[in-house]
Amino acid sequence: MNAALFKVIASQVAVHATMAGVRLAAPLLALKQGYSASAVGVLLALFALTQVFLALPAGRFADRHGLRRPFFIGMLMASTGCAAAMLLPTFAVLCFAALCTGGGAGIVVIAVQRHAGRATHDPAQLKKVFSWLAIGPAIANFIGPFFTGLLIDHATFGESPLSGYRVAFGLLALSPVCAWLWVRQTRETPPAPRQPQPDGQRAWDLLNDPAFRTILIVNWLQSASWDVHTFVLPLLGHERGMSASVIGTLLGLFAVAATAVRLLMPLIADRLREGAVIAVAMAATACLFVIYPFTQGALTMGICSVLLGFSLGSVQPMVMSMLHQITPPHRQGEALGLRLMVINASSVAMPMLFGAAGGVIGISALFWSVGVGVSCGIRAAWGIGLRAPEAEKKAAELPP
Known part of the structure; x- marks a missing residue:
């Protein structure tokens, strides 16, 4: 990875860390001000809601x-939201900050992903680049909340109980x-040659x-599996008395x-076929979801969590690599926006669906249902890479 691309990825990490820091600080401040858990849930949903409409x-x-x-606009949105929360830390402004930082981070990630894909042409290099890109949010999700928490607890001044929050929001801005x-x-990468656009063409035409x-569909199944694990594991652990x-x-x-696994993948990207990696990961995920409810102790649940992290963590770099190979160059940003x-x-709707389904069919059945759903996509995932050469030949235009 060259220095220019490293700078772009590191800059995206900085913006994502801002959103992750606000995602910690805003709910804590809302709870401190006496708002209910349901209000905090709405606040958290706003981080993803903006991206649904702006993507x-x-x-x-x-x-x-x-x-x-696009990077400048995303930066301006994220900084404005943080600055507003610093100046007027009320619940309404915290909701505004959630909308701004979530939307800003979404705009930046689309611009960075498109730039990285346009700057790289070799399929093996695409897998390496998107493996590094996939590591970025994990780093941001650590450093953002970690340093925000330190600022909230220790960067206090005067008698105001909100001083630590104000300092945190200010530095996040x-x-x-x-x-x-x-x-x-x-x-900038060279612009893609513009193709004649049929009248009435919409982003949904990409689905043709x-x-x-x-x-x-494969990416959605992976995301839903990630969400169900994050949502249901605390419930399952509580049920086990942990x-x-x-x-x-x-x-x-x-x-x-x-x-x-994302750190490892750039080292072996030359030997990987995207469809095979995704299919194996989905098969492993389906099996682990079947086994998970039968685990009783922390050790066995920990083993399942690690294996599930390996399988789900390997999917996104492969998906992003394939997406850039099969999408027309002049519509890659649009394709990334549709994916996001x-x-x-899904991230907004799935937790509510999981909660309702878990109350009706039980936590174990919820795991098994998602496992069955994931298994249904294994065959299709296996064939993705096999269709890549045909897709690259027609990358300049979509089928009618």
């Missing part, structure tokens, strides 16, 4: 303008600005491509395993 316009904007202009100063001189549909620290450790093991919209809509 497609952001993708089209990136297709037209490249990296720097500076992080996207620093990222922009680092990335603003980045050289069977390979694109398959990738989107303490909060043990449950937190199990979730931590899952995150560490997902990061570790679907994933975030």
